[in-house]
Amino acid sequence: MARIIGGLTTSHVPSIGKAIAQKQQQDPYWKPFFDAFHPVHDWLAREKPDVAVVIYNDHGLNNFLDKMPTFAIGAAHEYHNADEGWGIPVQKPFKGDAKLSWHIIENLVADEFDITMCQEVLVDHAFTLPMALMYPGGQDWPVRTVPVMMNSVQHPLPNPRRCYKLGQAIGKAIESYPEDIKVVLLGTGGLSHQLDGERAGFINKPFDLWCMDKMLNDPEALARLSNHEIVEKAGSQGVELMTWIAMRGAMQGRVTQISSTYHVPISNTGGAVMLLENHPVPRAIAAE
């Protein structure tokens, strides 16, 4: 059976792409953020996941306001990145796992999540940069991928409780997949930042640290937030926290922390990276 071995959450600001291209990983500005990935690299080398399910928000590369899906899942054999208009290098294509994608889609819809199904997805920086951070060095991507997009652009946004439940349904779907594969989850975005309006530049370190604590110890507390509360406390683009909440919802087992790093600022954002491990709970215990 498929197993969810862990989950990585990370900020995905476009300037990470420029920093990688310009080899600025050791610059004082970037070093604390890039260093956060050393334990991630060690863990990936040890655990060798087969598939990455990447929960992220598109920023207007694939989706436009003409048809804005609240939740959408890719079911293709390959995904391409493309020019997003601000000059970050285009990443090479990513392998899909269409069979797993359809399995997740079928289970989600059976579970009353009427998601949008996509046979073509242009994956944007929120997908590509976390992958490049996980697997630096430009080798072939060692994992197949399943993109899961969440609407963070157009209000009304899905509420945090719904995102958490979506994650739970994704987790249940993956763990019912009959193939013997190891799956790593990604939740990309955040943490606090605001790009627009007179409050642009707002970052809320205490709230971000609170979220990171709840990610490990009490994800229900994140599911209880409202989007209004998140915008107020984490800024308009802080709503990307939804991807973290969904990712955490998908981790059904006993969850432990491998690493956690927080550094302000990267670009306009509270830069946060967490790696959580998911340990299976024996069925007899889980049923009690």
Next chain:
Amino acid sequence: MTFGAPIPGTPVFDGSAAAKGYALNKMCFSFNSKENRDAFLADEDAYCARYGLSPEHVAAIKSRNVLKLIAAGGNVYYLAKFAGIFGLSVQDIGAQQTGRTLEDFKAYLASQGA
């Protein structure tokens, strides 16, 4: 149900903003392509006309002022592609919206890490 009480200095891109800014955002979405960015630079008025921008949209585009673009219904994710044409980063647009110099804006960002 509406989003809730206004949060000072914080636009909410809801249905009414999305309807108001549709043509503007559609044009900015087109700036994913270099060919379209070049076409805009070659003839800005013709390019705006092709997307059916309203007079308020056109005035906001000409002003290069992010707060005016948002007031005209622009969404910051698409507007960032417009800013990208001029090589402006999210720090540049943050500085502009908050009336700070770029250096002051960067210092403000860093100060919140303390």
